[in-house]
Amino acid sequence: MALTLMKGSEAIAEAAIRAGARFFFGYPITPQTEIPEYMSARMPEVGGCFLQAESEVAAINMVYGAAGTGARVITSSSSPGVSLKQEGISYIAGARLPCLILNVMRGGPGLGSIQASQGDYFQGVKGGGNGDYHLITFAPSSIQEAINLIMIAYEKAEKYRVPVLFLADGIIAQMMEPVEMPEMVEFHVDPEKKPWAATGWKPGDDPAKRAVINSLFINTEDLSAHNDILQATYREIEKNEKQWETYQTEDAEILITAFGTVARVAKSAIDELRAEGVKVGLFRPITVWPFPYEELKAEADRPNVKALLDVECNEGQMLEDVKLALNGTKEVDFFGHCGSQMPTTEEIKCKILAMKEGK
């Protein structure tokens, strides 16, 4: 199939449509506004619905409504906007509705910057909204990978009845790359497959089948039982859905951990360092929730690995999961920037060389 040069935001939007998304609710915010712009033109072509909401708060609640009817629904935003969506995301997780949420991360806290960042890792994988819940969270490091992950996102969301979050730094949305766009998936709401959805129950039907899209369980026993179901689902996801990539790890003396765009910068640094005889490798989580703890531990346990270096475009958020995975067995160093400044190949190289020299 021919490759097409596409901007990340547009490729992501097109992939979502090809994965069956027919409802988009969103609100403009840099650096992801091209996604709603693309959707506003494309949705009518496929008989879908693009609606610009009055706020991110309203947009995520529109997602709640449409997702509750069984449709494939998507919203996108960037960091401050995703903060506003947290209320709705918690309710969606509580009501066990599948949907797709894109966070094109920019610098923070507050208004921060409009350039790329990875500062919402904690928000994405450690909660964000109230209560005990998780979202399947993908952190793509190329536009093609984002497309491929979007093509499986609804299947995963529907299989587990869990929202799927994309944590993409601004660069993924703003850069252009040659991509292969998959074929359109045929999707129709099947009430048999989604017995929980509001698909037209009427008086006289089995009362147990009436749809009640809800996250309220006022009796503590009921809430506890509901949370048991959620937790059991999360354990299943942890068992089945981890994704990660390793690069040049077999003989690595220093193992870099990084996700998203930063992992690509790290790969360049690894290639240059290896040309100079320095043995460095990369472990890149593709799902940041579920986090591949055991898989990282197994890589780090190789006798040749002397130390780890976590690199992020934040002040060290995934670092906490890396340390949890290692559980004190090996040294974990950190290099990163806030302020939307991507760590550079040169900086990573300098840091690795300093580590090697024991500085």
Added chain:
Amino acid sequence: MSVVFEKTSLLTDKQFHYCPGCNHGIIHRLVAEAIDELVKEGKLEAGNVVGVAPVGCSVFAYDYFNCDMFEAAHGRAPAVGTGIKRSKPDTLVFTYQGDGDLASIGTAEVVHAAHRGEKIATIFVNNAIYGMTGGQMAPTTLVGQKTTTSPYGRDEAWCGAPIKMSEMLSQVPGAYYIERCAVNNNANILKTKKAIKKAFQYQLEGKGYCMVEVLSTCPTNWGLSPVEAIKWLEENMIPYYPLGVYKDKGAAEK
């Protein structure tokens, strides 16, 4: 023997949790009967109804309305209803919201649902107080009215005059039909049912956003008996919140 009266099938058999003298029970029944009648008249297919419950005293409305139901976050029912309606345009979608839910935390959602001319209907139950949390001041609380967060009476200079949602929303171009009713006596109960049915009919005709505001009592948090509460509503609420049609584009078009 012929059946002269039976309970509407649009209400479940679940016992209401509402306090004695609360008007929610009456209003629930009116909404359910209006839907039932539209189905029996062949204007609405059975099963093509979805309701959205709010946060507030009627938070458990999903247990009472015998159709597919959504429980929305506080104030967000019109946004949730928007998502449902856009996905299922042939479905009658109604939101059922109190005054804390709609007139305070949910003002953006209701104004913009009306602004878009969203084809949904809102039943707005205004009892001038937060009921579920135990009687705090609402934006609709009358000046001088004592609540647990306005123990000296609502001070207009400090927290403004009560908000009038029907008047306000009637100014929004996308709003199609806005009426304020009350269920303080039999005549008004019948009028309220007629208004609710009209709002639903307009929606089924694809007209636009409709809201029926229903003035209601809260004997428990007002500290009055049910009979005294009705009297208080008549003497205090109706003068400030006049009953009537605030907007009816359908009547204007005829």
